[in-house]
């Protein structure tokens with residue numbers, strides 16, 4: 001039982017259906033725990049505070065084995081405890097991302113696969129480390145040469 005910050009518990013950051021189903025170990029070490037705590041204190045707690053609703057983490061820490069299993073980017077900040085994907089039920093993902101852009105510092109903020117007009121579509125990815133870059137991106141699927149590919153554009157665009 002590890003509390004990371006007043007409103008966030010480690011269990012929220014390590015639960016993964018893939019890890020459970022495939023019995024993949026997903027426990028962070030001390031360094032990753034410190035990174036998760038910093039992410040909570042610097043980013044997720046202020047978001048929780050401002051929106052006044054629970055922040056639901058869909059993917060937090062990923063052990064290298066879990067990250068491979070789900071096809072995550074090789075150097076994903078999820079494997080260092082620096083990143084989390086989340087949503088706030090009842091708040092639009094684009095609104096959440098725009099507020100964070102205006103008010104917070106982070107390493108990378110990505111509005112992922114949001115469809116304008118569908119507040120619950122997609123999710124927000126955010127990472128924190130020091131020094132941080134304050135980089136914002138929007139990820140979307142676009143059709144190129146007949147295939148759906150992921151494209152990243154600067155800013156929070158929707």
Ligand SMILES: [Zn+2]
Pocket residue numbers: 059078083084085125126
């Ligand atoms: Zn992510």
